Amino acid sequence: MVGEALVSIILIVLMGWTVAENAILHDYGDALSKSVLFFEGQRSGKLPSNQRLTWRKDSALRDGLDKGVDLTGGYYDAGDNVKYNFPMAFTTTMLAWSVIEYGTSMGPDLSHAKEAIRWSTEYFLKCTSVPGVVFAGVGDPNADHNCWQRPEDMQTPRTVYAVSxxxxxxxxxxxxxxxxxxxxxxxxxxxxxxxxLLLQRATKVFEFADKFRGSYNSSIGRGVCPFYCDYNGYHDELVWAAAWLHKATGNSQYWNYISQNIQYLRNAMLEFGWDAKHAGINVLLCWIVFNLQYVLSNPSLVKTTPFLANADNFVCDVLPESPIKSFKYSPGGLMFKPGGCNMQHTTTLSFLTLTYAGYIQNSKRIIQCKNVRINSERLIQFSKSQVDYILGSNPSKMSLMVGYGKKFPQHIHHRGSSLPSIAKHPKLIACKEGTPYYQTKEPNPNLLIGAVVGGPDLTDSFSDDRKDPGETEPTTYVNAPLVGLLAYFKGKN
Known part of the structure; x- marks a missing residue:
């Protein structure tokens, strides 16, 4: 029996060595640098002299001119040339949260991450400069999606959409x-x-959003639907904004606002993304529960907080071993939710699980998912598994980030990347003249370094076909939370 036990131990050790030999060791620092660089490829407006993705040039320099306001700047959300302020703002919030939580691990990329945030905030200061008005986006989405054209060549209407x-x-x-x-x-x-300046403007814009309540679906639907319709109502954004104002100021009036309005958040409690902020609200506010100094100075604020239980429920909904999870997982281990760009769920929810792990780590809190116990180390491990899948630890051995690793997507659904650069083709490429570049099977001529695509299907199959935007289109709100994830794992290497 002793001999058999010894053999078993040896086999286990050998298997461990084999797994270790086959494991892919990822360079999280390199991936972080590339994930931040991606935002330079999405810039709109007059590009700065230190622009590193030099195949991109100035674009949309007359945005807002017909309305008598300067609305240049900001980001194109994905592979098109429209500026949708709703997902752009979420992107900015997540970039900021990434820096707040993990900026100390970013090294030289911290300055670039702050530049990426500032590129947005400068634009949003312009969008909120007119009293009683918030500009919600620029560009006619239907006309834009009818063209395959470089942003530098745009001939489609730069329609301005505003709420009031x-x-x-x-x-x-x-x-x-x-x-x-x-x-x-x-x-x-x-x-x-x-x-x-940013905090003062945030306060005023929040007051405007709360005082004049209503969905932009009704006000400017033609400019945002069906592309970025609000499907979960606006109450979650109001509470989310109050949570950030509370975190930034410590002012109890925002906590009182949250307490009074949390009752409206009855749906989508376990979701998080550009449209649904519910799970993010719960995780963000859990820092109060674990911040002893804050609790001691504000004991009445945390007596009946529901956020800790809600955050635990979120974990039980996500982790693959949980008996009450709602997410599916591919054979290779990728979190999967049907419909559109799956990777937006992977990066945002992995960011939440990692951040929540940091909040509960010192308390040694155990999350109970029926008969399954989950601790902070498991949350970190889970987040790492999703990041590693993105970087190439998957059945295809293919990185889903452009420019990272030896094998990565070559045919991403992105106009600027797929069309020849101004340097190679200085003449105008008109609206329909770009169609052959869309249809070709040739690789994109310009590398949009750091872009993370929508990702494989539930079977781990990835088409790498620009005609399949669900799998090959990158978006800013996929990359933003990934910046924080990569920074954390870089710091642990």
Whole structure:
């Protein structure tokens, strides 16, 4: 029996060595640098002299001119040339949260991450500069999606969409307020004046969003639906913005607001993304429960907080071993949710599980999912498994980030990447003249380094076909939370 036991131990050790030999060791620092660089490829407006993705040039320099306001700048959300402020603001909030939580591990990429945030906040300051109005986006989406054209060549209408007191848009306004409040924390130590400006503007925009309630679906539907319709209502954005204002200021009036309005968040409690902030609210506010100094100075604020239980429920809904999970997983271990860009769920929810792990780590809290016990180490391990899948630890041995690793997507659904650069083709490429480049099976001529695509299907199959945007289109709100994830794992290497 002793001999058999010894043989078993030896076999287990040998198997462990085999797994270790076959494991892919990822360079999280390199992936972090590339994930931040991606945002330079999505820039709109007058590009700075230190632009590193040099195949991109100035674009959309007359945005807002017909309305008498400068709306240049900001980001194109994905592979098209429209500026949708709702997902752009969420992107900014997540970039800021990434820096707040994990900026100390970013090294030289911290300055680039702050530049990426500032590129958004400068634009949002313009979008909120007119009293009683919040500009919600630029570009006619239907006309834009009818063309395959470089942003530098755009001939489609740069229609300006705005919400106002009479035509409200609480979700887009509140998300902009959240992004400005979160960004104010990023710049607090390095640029106090700018930080104060962002926080003051966030306060005013939040008041506007709350006072004049309504969905931008009704006010500017033609400019955002069906592409970025608000399907979960605007109450979650209002509470989300209040949570960030509370975190940035410590003002109890925002906690009181959250307590009074949390009752409206009855649906989608376990979701998080550009449209649904529910799980993010719960995780974000859990820092209060674990911040002893804050609790001691504000004991009445945490007596009946529901956020800890809600965050635990979120974990039980996500982790693959949980008996009450709602997510499916591919054979290779990728979290999967049907419909559109799956990777948006992978990065945002992995960010939440990692961040929640950090909040509960010191308390040694155990999350009970019926008969399954989950601790902070398991949450970190889970988040790492999803990041590693993105970087190439998957059945295809293919990185899903452009430019990372030896094998990565070559045919991403992205106009600027798939069309020849201005340097190679200085003449105008008109609306329909870009169609042959869309249809060709040739690789994209311009590498959009750091872009993370929508990802494989439930069977781990990936088409690498630009005609399949669900799998091959990158988006800013996929990369933003990944920045924080990569920074954390870089710091642990």
């Amino acid at each position: 007191e009479k035509a409200p848009g609480s979700e887009v306004s509140a998300e902009i307020a959240a992004s400005l409040a979160a960004a104010s924390m990023v710049f607090k130590a390095s640029d106090r004046g700018y930080s104060n």
